[in-house]
Amino acid sequence: MNAVARHLHHDAAPTKPKIGFEGVDVAYPTPEGGRIPVVSEASFAVGKGEFVSIVGPSGCGKSTVLRVLSGLLAHEKGTVRINGRSLEENRERIGFMFQRDTLLPWASVADNIRIGAELANIAHERRDARVAELIGFLRLSGFEKHRPHQLSGGMRQRVALGRLLAFEPHIYLLDEPFGALDAQTKIAMGRELLRVWSEYKRSVIFVTHDIEEAVTLSDRVLVMSPRPGHIVRDIAVDLPRPRDPKQLRKDARFADLVDAIWSELDAGH
Numbered sequence: 252m253n254a255v256a257r258h259l260h261h262d263a264a265p266t267k268p269k270i271g272f273e274g275v276d277v278a279y280p281t282p283e284g285g286r287i288p289v290v291s292e293a294s295f296a297v298g299k300g301e302f303v304s305i306v307g308p309s310g311c312g313k314s315t316v317l318r319v320l321s322g323l324l325a326h327e328k329g330t331v332r333i334n335g336r337s338l339e340e341n342r343e344r345i346g347f348m349f350q351r352d353t354l355l356p357w358a359s360v361a362d363n364i365r366i367g368a369e370l371a372n373i374a375h376e377r378r379d380a381r382v383a384e385l386i387g388f389l390r391l392s393g394f395e396k397h398r399p400h401q402l403s404g405g406m407r408q409r410v411a412l413g414r415l416l417a418f419e420p421h422i423y424l425l426d427e428p429f430g431a432l433d434a435q436t437k438i439a440m441g442r443e444l445l446r447v448w449s450e451y452k453r454s455v456i457f458v459t460h461d462i463e464e465a466v467t468l469s470d471r472v473l474v475m476s477p478r479p480g481h482i483v484r485d486i487a488v489d490l491p492r493p494r495d496p497k498q499l500r501k502d503a504r505f506a507d508l509v510d511a512i513w514s515e516l517d518a519g520h
């Protein structure tokens with residue numbers, strides 16, 4: 252079995268999953284009063300500190316999976332567990348980030364980030380220090396008092412990432428967070444995210460259309476079938492870390508993994 256075939260046959264679920272999806276179905280109501288199945292028999296697990304990406308054709312249900320995990324949307328069948336508890340009993344703090352930043356337009360950069368710390372009830376005396384630390388870390392120094400409209404798209408996404416980090420989530424659900432950014436900023440943001448992730452080792456689910464981004468960032472890439480989506484492949488990315496996105500692109504193993512994922516998507520299942 253060659254390296255790619257071994258990757259493709261990797262199906263091992265982590266022993267004690269932080270996030271567990273087992274035979275989950277999700278449907279949306281139609282205007283006519285029917286139901287349209289969007290996710291069908293989806294099963295996967297994410298271990299503590301794992302970085303897992305989900306890729307799949309447009310409309311296959313990737314965002315829907317994140318919505319279920321966030322508690323915004325009920326599933327119809329199957330089991331969803333976070334740290335062994337049902338969603339109703341979940342005690343983990345879950346942080347979300349979307350493709351389009353959802354900053355408060357009237358609030359400054361510092362205040363937008365501070366909101367994360369307030370939502371998470373971070374101790375008052377720690378908040379200012381935390382905001383200042385994040386502003387430095389995300390290279391936003393000098394822009395503390397700027398409003399979102401005075402920033403570039405990449406800077407706005409850095410503020411959104413700052414707000415997410417200030418929230419100190421135990422689990423990150425990221426829905427194409429860098430999808431609207433140019434290639435260079437996207438790579439820079441990915442690097443920032445890996446820096447945070449390697450420091451805190453939180454569990455991450457990262458939805459993306461960008462296969463190279465998924466391979467660069469992840470421990471595993473889950474490939475979904477077309478709608479109603481389920482996980483058709485669980486591909487381990489055993490490239491050494493820390494990873495330099497530019498160097499990785501010259502690595503034959505990286506190219507093999509990207510090709511293997513493309514083949515899965517082309518197969519259409």
Ligand SMILES: Nc1ncnc2c1ncn2[C@@H]1O[C@H](COP(=O)(O)OP(=O)(O)OP(=O)(O)O)[C@@H](O)[C@H]1O
Pocket residue numbers: 279280289307308309310311312313314315316478
């Ligand atoms: N609120 C809703 N009501 C009805 N149908 C919905 C709703 N939200 C999403 N859908 C449908 O469910 C399907 C899955 O949507 P979802 O956003 O999860 O897909 P996705 O894989 O994230 O897509 P994309 O890659 O294009 O972002 C789509 O066909 C979409 O039209």
